[in-house]
Amino acid sequence: MRVLWGISDLGRAMRREMRFGELSRAPLRLLRVEWRGEVAECDWLARCGDAWDQDLPPHVSANNSSEQALRDAIAMRELLFNALPGVDRATLHVFRLSADEEGRDLIITGSVARGEEVPPRVSSTAMRAKLLGFQFWLQDGVLEALPFEECAMNF
Numbered sequence: 001m002r003v004l005w006g007i008s009d010l011g012r013a014m015r016r017e018m019r020f021g022e023l024s025r026a027p028l029r030l031l032r033v034e035w036r037g038e039v040a041e042c043d044w045l046a047r048c049g050d051a052w053d054q055d056l057p058p059h060v061s062a063n064n065s066s067e068q069a070l071r072d073a074i075a076m077r078e079l080l081f082n083a084l085p086g087v088d089r090a091t092l093h094v095f096r097l098s099a100d101e102e103g104r105d106l107i108i109t110g111s112v113a114r115g116e117e118v119p120p121r122v123s124s125t126a127m128r129a130k131l132l133g134f135q136f137w138l139q140d141g142v143l144e145a146l147p148f149e150e151c152a153m154n155f
Contacts, residue, residue, distance in 0.1 A: 007033060010083035026050065028072055031095070035084060042080055043093040046107065047072065059140070066143040069094055070125045073108050073134055081114050088114045092134070098145075105145035110134035 010033065029045040046069040053061040073094055080090055094108035112133040122128050126138055137144040 007035060007084075010080060028076075035087065038086060038088045040080060040084055040087045040090040041092075042076065042090060043095065044072075044076065045104070046094050046096045048097070059142070063141040065096075066138065066141060067125055069096070069108060069143055070129045070134075070136070073110065074125070074129055074132060077110070077112050077132060096143075107143040107145060108134055108136045109146065 011030070026047040026049070028047055031043040031045055032041070033043075034041040047065070049061045049065045053064055056064075073092060076092060077090070080092075081087060090112050092108070092110045092112060093106060095104040096107050097103075098105045108129075110129075110133045116132055118128045118131045122131065126136075129136070135146070137146060
């Protein structure tokens with residue numbers, strides 16, 4: 001029964017704390033949560049760009065979406081460890097809709113552990129995410145889809 005309570009706590013925390021992002025009001029969509037003892041896996045679909053970003057240049061809008069995805073990954077890591085106290089390690093995957101909107105591209109993956117901390121002087125969101133165990137490809141401030149080999153290694 002504790003397993004079900006923990007997962008429901010995670011769902012409620014997501015709705016409460018991740019309802020809106022700092023750079024996008026779009027919802028975060030949970031795709032999958034799996035909990036096996038001390039290990040958890042969680043997949044979600046990154047928020048799309050904010051409707052108010054439509055008038056911005058495309059690279060600015062893409063930068064905002066990428067920054068939001070990295071912030072959400074860091075926040076989801078914290079939520080997962082807070083909601084599921086028995087979990088010590090987790091594998092997280094962040095997807096976004098592909099350009100044709102028929103498939104999904106993996107943009108962030110991470111094998112993270114409880115207790116990993118980032119020094120407060122690290123202000124870059126991308127560097128904070130890297131130090132916490134996330135892997136991603138950032139090109140000119142925009143998250144790129146991870147290569148197929150990277151995707152195959154993490155599944």
